[in-house]
Amino acid sequence: MRADLALIAEWIEPGARVLDLGCGDGSLLAYLAEHRQARGYGLEIDPANVAACIERGVNVIQADLDDGLRDFETGSFDYVLLTQTLQALQRPDEAIEEILRVGRTAIVTFPNFGHWRVRMALMNGRMPVTKSLPSAWYDTANIHLCTVDDFEALCATRGWQVHERRLLNRAHKEGWSIRLAPSLFSEIALYQLQGRAGG
Template sequence: MSLPAATAQGLRADLAVISEWIEPGSRILDLGCGDGTLLDHLARTRQVRGYGLEIDAANVSACVARGVNVIQADLDDGLRDFATDAFDYVLLTQTLQALVRPDQALTEILRVGRRAIVTFPNFGHWRVRLQLLRGRMPLTSALPDQWYETPNIHLCTVQDFEALCAERHWTCVHRSLLDRAHRQGTRITALPNLFAEVALYLLEDEN
């Protein structure tokens, strides 16, 4: 199956996949919500209710301009102010690898939300491996920053993430693996850890 880089509504294709996973009328917490594009889209098309957490002041201002409920906060400070099962979905898109303890963050996410939606760049992609074999830190469409300015501190592969989920008894309800153009394909299906550049997971806690 092929997905366009952007949907007819102008939403990036990986975010469009996420929106399809979310039930209408759900309570949402979007961690590292950026300028509020996804929350705004979900509120208009899925009638969701919820909040975004964002640390960047410019993004917070953009959220406010969109009418998105946003709290300025650092995700590494945790989610202790939120009650257990306060949300139907907690979203963490392209932020996992920038957290100090992503495993602890996911544990908290699955405490405050019945389900978690997590996306991250796959460090096992063949372009990443090739650049490492050449002795250089990788630069790809999913990892566009130089090593000295990247916010990423805990990069992982698809296999790493799935091993963590199995260890912590987190169930993968849905998985979508995309290439650099945010498309699915037969190569990714056959060898996901080698050909997927962006990974998306919908998780539940079995515990």
């Protein structure tokens, strides 16, 4: 399992109801079921990943996240996960609104476009290719890249509460440089969000 997914698993309470959006091969949901007794569903568009989920015994629905979550009732889940998928959505802001409607807590992760390696590539006149942004500009799924500061500004504007965050380097570690300048030195951002206070 990816190192960032292992960190997310630490945030999930035992017995929780979980919806994993863009769940890939279902490895996180399978891990949560075994180690946290979590139950829930994955949404995935790729047929090969859907097949891998079924093989793992993970409940999966083949669906496009850009179509929204209208089939899910308000408050259906304790956690809704969106890992390394935010930047590939048509309207990430609307997606998070929907996530916070159907789930008590949202866990959102994304590559930080403000990282110094990204900035260096742009200064040299090129779109960045890094460990967390591995595709060239012409074959990437990413359409809405953001920085840590961009994301936190969106949260503040929409009234979403940042319950917890972890900002990590490419080795999935925290350190003094990230504490000193989070947007410059973090490569991967993990956020635990809750909806507006009182609503």
